[in-house]
Amino acid sequence: MRNRREVLKALGGLVVAGPVLAQHMGHGGESPAPAGGMRVPARPIPWDEALCAFCEMPIKTPEGQWRGRTFPKGFFEQTYSQIAFEKPRPAPHDPKQVVEALHFESIACMVNYAWVHGLKDGEGATFYVTDRGAYDPARPQETVRLIPARQATFYWGERMMVVMNAKLLAFASAKAAQEFADRNKDQHGRQRFYSFQTLWDLAPLPEMNLVALLARHAGLLDGKEGGHSH
Known part of the structure; x- marks a missing residue:
């Protein structure tokens, strides 16, 4: 894990780097893993809890109204992501328990968590993302197909709405990502395609409450100070 001085420096840099990050220009981060790195099997997804x-x-996706908003069916599940561990480790909020995987509602949440906690794909863990090309919003949990993040093509749409305003989806192939982009070019505005290496180079990724969430995970804020928003 990064020490507090390193995180403070990074958080301070976000103030001036924000516009650059928003344009998705990299900062030369370290590679998360070689393409043929170790692979830990994906773990079961505990949807209900x-x-x-x-x-x-x-x-x-919560049913009915939740925090003043109603979300379309499958809205959260389409960006579900996971870090599966080779060996169980203490749970983030309860060190007395151990977990075999960490679960995330957005791709950006997974990348940002890994960035601040020093986790790397291929080093005792494998990062997984939902293949949006195989996903059916009408049957969200049944059609979540996890693919290794290192092999995915990531799509960014300027006006696309996903959880945490992360603007990112993952696809099993560049062809599927391009077909999705072509179908949505009028609604999404500017469009970009990225590899997982590129997302890692850009980390931390801009999303809602970025600074507060990073600061809380770095131990600079207690759990009640890093508010949530969608």
């Missing part, structure tokens, strides 16, 4: 390890929102 799991919260995002980064922002603590549900990984399952």
